[in-house]
Amino acid sequence: xxxxxxxxxxxxxxxxxxxxxxxxxxxxxxxxxxxxxxxxxxxxxxxxxxxxxxxxxxxxxxxxxxxxxxxxxxxxxxxxxxxxxxxxxxxxxxxxxxxxxxxxxxxxxxxxxxxxxxxxxxxxxxxxxxxxxxxxxxxxxxxxxxxxxxxxxxxxxxxxxxxxxxxxxxxxxxxxxxxxxxxxxxxxxxxxxxxxxxxxxxxxxxxxxxxxxxxxxxxxxxxxxxxxxxxxxxxxxxxxxxxxxxxxxxxxxxxxxxxxxxxxxxxxxxxxxxxxxxxxxxxxxxxxxxxxxxxxxxxxxxxxxxxxxxxxxxxxxxxxxxxxxxxxxxxxxxxxxxxxxxxxxxxxxxxxxxxxxxxxxxxxxxxxxxxxxxxxxxxxxxxxxxxxxxxxxxxxxxxxxxxxxxxxxxxxxxxxxxxxxxxxxxxxxxxxxxxxxxxxxxxxxxxxxxxxxxxxxxxxxxxxxxxxxxxxxxxxxxxxxxxxxxxxxxxxxxxxxxxxxxxxxxxxxxxxxxxxxxxxxxxxxxxxxxxxxxxxxxxxxxxxxxxxxxxxxxxxxxxxxxxxxxxxxxxxxxxxxxxxxxxxxxxxxxxxxxxxxxxxxxxxxxxxxxxxxxxxxxxxxxxxxxxxxxxxxxxxxxxxxxxxxxxxxxxxxxxxxxxxxxxxxxxxxxxxxxxxxxxxxxxxxxxxxxxxxxxxxxxxxxxxxxxxxxxxxxxxxxxxxxxxxxxxxx
Numbered sequence: 001x002x003x004x005x006x007x008x009x010x011x012x013x014x015x016x017x018x019x020x021x022x023x024x025x026x027x028x029x030x031x032x033x034x035x036x037x038x039x040x041x042x043x044x045x046x047x048x049x050x051x052x053x054x055x056x057x058x059x060x061x062x063x064x065x066x067x068x069x070x071x072x073x074x075x076x077x078x079x080x081x082x083x084x085x086x087x088x089x090x091x092x093x094x095x096x097x098x099x100x101x102x103x104x105x106x107x108x109x110x111x112x113x114x115x116x117x118x119x120x121x122x123x124x125x126x127x128x129x130x131x132x133x134x135x136x137x138x139x140x141x142x143x144x145x146x147x148x149x150x151x152x153x154x155x156x157x158x159x160x161x162x163x164x165x166x167x168x169x170x171x172x173x174x175x176x177x178x179x180x181x182x183x184x185x186x187x188x189x190x191x192x193x194x195x196x197x198x199x200x201x202x203x204x205x206x207x208x209x210x211x212x213x214x215x216x217x218x219x220x221x222x223x224x225x226x227x228x229x230x231x232x233x234x235x236x237x238x239x240x241x242x243x244x245x246x247x248x249x250x251x252x253x254x255x256x257x258x259x260x261x262x263x264x265x266x267x268x269x270x271x272x273x274x275x276x277x278x279x280x281x282x283x284x285x286x287x288x289x290x291x292x293x294x295x296x297x298x299x300x301x302x303x304x305x306x307x308x309x310x311x312x313x314x315x316x317x318x319x320x321x322x323x324x325x326x327x328x329x330x331x332x333x334x335x336x337x338x339x340x341x342x343x344x345x346x347x348x349x350x351x352x353x354x355x356x357x358x359x360x361x362x363x364x365x366x367x368x369x370x371x372x373x374x375x376x377x378x379x380x381x382x383x384x385x386x387x388x389x390x391x392x393x394x395x396x397x398x399x400x401x402x403x404x405x406x407x408x409x410x411x412x413x414x415x416x417x418x419x420x421x422x423x424x425x426x427x428x429x430x431x432x433x434x435x436x437x438x439x440x441x442x443x444x445x446x447x448x449x450x451x452x453x454x455x456x457x458x459x460x461x462x463x464x465x466x467x468x469x470x471x472x473x474x475x476x477x478x479x480x481x482x483x484x485x486x487x488x489x490x491x492x493x494x495x496x497x498x499x500x501x502x503x504x505x506x507x508x509x510x511x512x513x514x515x516x517x518x519x520x521x522x523x524x525x526x527x528x529x530x531x532x533x534x535x536x537x538x539x540x541x542x543x544x545x546x547x548x549x550x551x552x553x554x555x556x557x558x559x560x561x562x563x564x565x566x567x568x569x570x571x572x573x574x575x576x577x578x579x580x581x582x583x584x585x586x587x588x589x590x591x592x593x594x595x596x597x598x599x600x601x602x603x604x605x606x607x608x609x610x611x612x613x614x615x616x617x618x619x620x621x622x623x624x625x626x627x628x629x630x631x632x633x634x635x636x637x638x639x640x641x642x643x644x645x646x647x648x649x650x651x652x653x654x655x656x657x658x659x660x661x662x663x664x665x666x667x668x669x670x671x672x673x674x675x676x677x678x679x680x681x682x683x684x685x686x687x688x689x690x691x692x693x694x695x696x697x698x699x700x701x702x703x704x705x706x707x708x709x710x711x712x713x714x715x716x717x718x719x720x721x722x723x724x725x726x727x728x729x730x
Contacts, residue, residue: 017042019066036126054136085132114128167259177196177197186264207231208231287304288301289304290305298319344369348367363386366381409431410425412494412505421442471490486515600630601613601637604638611648617655652667657730665724667717673698
């Protein structure tokens with residue numbers, strides 16, 4: 001069944017269904033319709049249900065025959081009017097009142113829209129049809145308006161659902177509120193909840209409630225509109241962000257109502273916060289970031305870009321990255337770059353750029369396409385200035401090459417691994433030991449030890465590593481072929497920024513030749529001292545015999561021979577001490593200055609009771625010094641007494657300290673130390689032949705202090721005497 005409820009068909013012709021049972025009247029009606037330029041006769045052969053028409057003209061017989069179909073057709077067309085024009089002979093006009101009970105009044109009036117009596121003129125018929133068509137057109141127009149309204153209402157409801165927008169109204173005079181279902185849902189309330197300003201306002205966040213209360217009051221009192229974004233806590237205690245708007249409404253200049261909307265903007269707010277956080281991250285980033293369109297035009301640069309390149313945002317935006325072109329990159333580089341990013345892939349390579357001031361810099365650059373589906377909308381480039389990194393990498397490469405090519409053996413071990421294995425050895429280590437890298441990496445270096453390796457020295461190495469302290473030591477090691485060699489070994493911890501030991505570095509030197517020379521020197525030293533002592537003893541015996549058996553000049557000469565012999569023996573003893581010091585391995589120890597000064601002073605007071613010795617030292621002053629440091633202090637204090645021509649020698653030792661150093665001062669009231677001896681201590685070059693026999697004691701002291709990391713200087717005391725100052729690091 002086809003029912004047309006639009007007015008478009010009326011423009012091309014009015015479709016009329018001639019439903020007349022009387023053959024003569026039917027024929028005349030059809031002929032009239034066919035001859036009329038705007039009418040079109042509709043054939044109902046397929047049945048009334050399938051017929052499409054605008055007006056039905058029928059007589060009593062057809063009305064009675066097709067009543068049910070006509071009523072159904074009319075009902076289906078509703079609310080659009082489908083008019084029926086009933087033709088009745090004047091003799092049958094009483095059909096409206098009664099018809100043997102077959103046609104009641106309500107049936108006729110509900111179905112028939114117009115009744116006319118026959119006979120009638122064609123002009124009247126045309127007028128009747130036109131009038132009915134006018135009514136039909138009006139119903140069609142009304143229906144279209146209703147449908148448009150229905151569409152708008154439907155779209156509004158869908159918009160509410162999609163955009164989460166609710167509407168509300170407040171009648172100022174009636175003090176009555178109304179809102180949509182979406183407004184109820186935004187408040188977390190049932191849809192049938194009665195709206196009121198008080199109800200809505202109570203759900204706003206306590207900090208925002210005064211704002212909306214003030215705005216609503218001004219809207220209803222002063223007619224001020226508002227548009228606010230506030231927090232709302234609904235009946236389910238869910239916090240959300242809403243945008244609430246109000247527009248006062250006037251009639252005849254009088255404020256009568258306020259209408260508004262309320263919209264859930266939580267997702268938008270979260271996106272805004274996300275974007276803000278992203279923007280802040282980009283603005284705060286240390287890396288240079290810029291954004292271009294698909295043509296390469298710069299649309300945005302961050303502060304780091306300005307700092308790195310020297311171009312301000314206003315200078316860079318609107319330009320292309322060619323402003324950074326250093327001329328160092330090939331055309332092929334840029335072709336590959338564009339081919340990559342235009343294909344939707346990320347680009348990640350180093351580039352040499354030029355700053356605004358002309359300086360070049362190296363950057364690690366990542367360019368990523370911004371896509372939506374298959375379309376590329378922009379490119380985001382991130383550059384990390386790695387110029388310093390490149391320089392450090394080059395310096396590290398040079399240092400690594402230097403370590404690899406160093407003439408001494410170098411090893412690096414990893415204490416975080418079990419047994420602290422070696423993770424690096426250089427070429428010299430292979431040459432010294434005979435082992436290849438492949439044989440030693442991953443092993444602890446103890447494989448160099450053997451049967452003649454001093455276990456005490458090995459224990460000292462182990463203790464230093466456990467204490468995470470450096471150590472210098474010499475010990476016998478063994479090459480791969482089993483041969484012995486003396487290894488001068490330095491081991492030091494390597495610490496990270498947190499002062500944690502991450503590696504140990506070792507330096508190995510084959511000092512077998514030096515050790516052999518030291519051994520030979522020791523043999524010669526012992527032989528010379530033995531022969532010298534024996535010969536001087538003979539000389540002293542003869543001198544004493546001559547002195548006892550003679551007098552005068554001869555006896556005086558014999559006494560002088562004895563004195564010189566004593567001095568030669570003393571020089572020999574000091575030479576022995578220096579030689580022993582040079583031969584032995586330097587060792588450091590913790591030295592309690594106060595306790596050791598007291599011990600030295602006590603010993604000297606016993607040997608030289610005529611001397612006045614004073615000690616001025618705070619308690620608990622300790623330093624790391626050579627193991628022979630006490631001997632050096634004792635030598636200086638002894639010299640201050642024995643070389644003093646006063647009958648009552650005075651020696652004062654004072655100790656001061658700061659956070660960086662400790663100073664020991666030894667003062668006396670004796671004759672000035674000879675300049676030749678001071679110079680012997682001061683100079684670093686080889687002494688002249690005239691200096692060789694003088695100042696052995698001070699030279700011995702200087703060696704000890706130097707091994708302690710300190711310095712020695714001389715001053716004149718007032719009014720007479722000397723001050724020897726020793727400065728030591730803390």
